[in-house]
Amino acid sequence: MAGKKAKELPYTLPEEFHVFGFSSDLLTWYDSQKRDLPWRINRDPYRVWVSEIMLQQTRVETVKSYYANFMEKFPTVGALAEAPEDEVLKAWEGLGYYSRARNLQAAAREVQARYGGIVPDTPEDIATLKGVGPYTAGAILSIAYEKVEPAVDGNVMRVFSRLLYLTDDIAKPATRIKIEHLVRQVIPRGRAGDFNQALMELGAMVCVPRSPQCLTCPVFDYCMARQEGVQEDLPIKGKAKPPRPVHLQVAVVMRDGQVLINKRPDTGLLAGMWEFPMVETEVERESAKQDVLNNSLRDRFAVEIEVLESLGEVQHTFSHLQWNMQVWSCDWIEGDELPPNARLVAVDELDIYTFPMAHHKIRELMQQKSDRS
DNA sequence: AAGTCGTGGGG
DNA sequence: TCCCCAAGACT
Numbered sequence: 392m393a394g395k396k397a398k399e400l401p402y403t404l405p406e407e408f409h410v411f412g413f414s415s416d417l418l419t420w421y422d423s424q425k426r427d428l429p430w431r432i433n434r435d436p437y438r439v440w441v442s443e444i445m446l447q448q449t450r451v452e453t454v455k456s457y458y459a460n461f462m463e464k465f466p467t468v469g470a471l472a473e474a475p476e477d478e479v480l481k482a483w484e485g486l487g488y489y490s491r492a493r494n495l496q497a498a499a500r501e502v503q504a505r506y507g508g509i510v511p512d513t514p515e516d517i518a519t520l521k522g523v524g525p526y527t528a529g530a531i532l533s534i535a536y537e538k539v540e541p542a543v544d545g546n547v548m549r550v551f552s553r554l555l556y557l558t559d560d561i562a563k564p565a566t567r568i569k570i571e572h573l574v575r576q577v578i579p580r581g582r583a584g585d586f587n588q589a590l591m592e593l594g595a596m597v598c599v600p601r602s603p604q605c606l607t608c609p610v611f612d613y614c615m616a617r618q619e620g621v622q623e624d625l626p627i628k629g630k631a632k633p634p635r636p637v638h639l640q641v642a643v644v645m646r647d648g649q650v651l652i653n654k655r656p657d658t659g660l661l662a663g664m665w666e667f668p669m670v671e672t673e674v675e676r677e678s679a680k681q682d683v684l685n686n687s688l689r690d691r692f693a694v695e696i697e698v699l700e701s702l703g704e705v706q707h708t709f710s711h712l713q714w715n716m717q718v719w720s721c722d723w724i725e726g727d728e729l730p731p732n733a734r735l736v737a738v739d740e741l742d743i744y745t746f747p748m749a750h751h752k753i754r755e756l757m758q759q760k761s762d763r764s
Numbered sequence: 765a766a767g768t769c770g771t772g773g774g775g
Numbered sequence: 776t777c778c779c780c781a782a783g784a785c786t
Contacts, residue, residue: 443782445782446781446782446783447781447782447783448770448783448784449770449772449781450771450781450782451781451782452772452773453772453773454782485771485772486770487769487770487772488769488771488783489769490769491769491783494785522784524783524785526783526784527782527783530782544781546782547782564765588782592782595781595782600779601774601775630779632766659769660769661769662769707771708771709769709770710768710771711767711768712768748770749770
């Protein structure tokens, strides 16, 4: 094995790190200070599963109301498996990362069919479920089934970076692997779920990204970064690229109190969400923009429109894109056969469909316009 | 490995 | 205002 190095060394905890004391002190703090969260009422695997999917890249406060509504509508794996996809998407509207909703339902159907409705309890089986990656697998296995598996999220990487003075870039996948190895050595048998949650709770409440509350930290004594006074400089994380600007022309096409909407493809950005028809443009001339819009609606919906007036501009920023939308009110001139992805819907009934936030902003623009006139 | 995939809160 | 970022997964 030429060039192969011993992999154990970088995954070994420092000799001076007192594992038992750390885990014990952290759990004692967690037992008395943990927040009362809706998904901590019990350890039902399905409840834990839904919460972990919702919490991916999403704040606790934001998730709370969505979680309550979702569990009421889809209280069991079976209920979620049998539900129409549109209802699941509607329950997810506004949460973002909508593929989570589709993957969750697809996985629920898989669990129903393959595992009799019981969420699998082994790393091998649970990892096959759509939307369940390394973190979520460890979270479900430890919290719901008390398996000794790490659940390394952004909180845990920050906590461990400071605790052990790790200078690895936490944006790199290899760093998560390394920290998983380290965490695994520290998980107390019998309290794996609480321990993983305690690490995350510490990251969320005390060992926060900016201005960590070291003076009230239950594991202050174990923290190498604090001893060196560098806790504010950790973790190391590469900077994200700025979002790329995109210029879009949006058509609000009215016909007898109805408006034309379009369902986006089931893959890619905002998959399966409804929208007002829009087309990307590069040109700067106003007339050319309207021509592009006319041509696009003719090609895609076999509809002839007339652009009436500009309703204004709307901006919406995603992680990687910045949509600069120019919104035009349009008249429906002719066309009677819409493609299956398009519909003409009464304005009062738009709420039935699931729209991303970018299009709710357009609806607000329409509302402002009608309020003025 | 690096890009794709949402949204809202807080410093 | 701007920028970071929050219980990540998928390609």
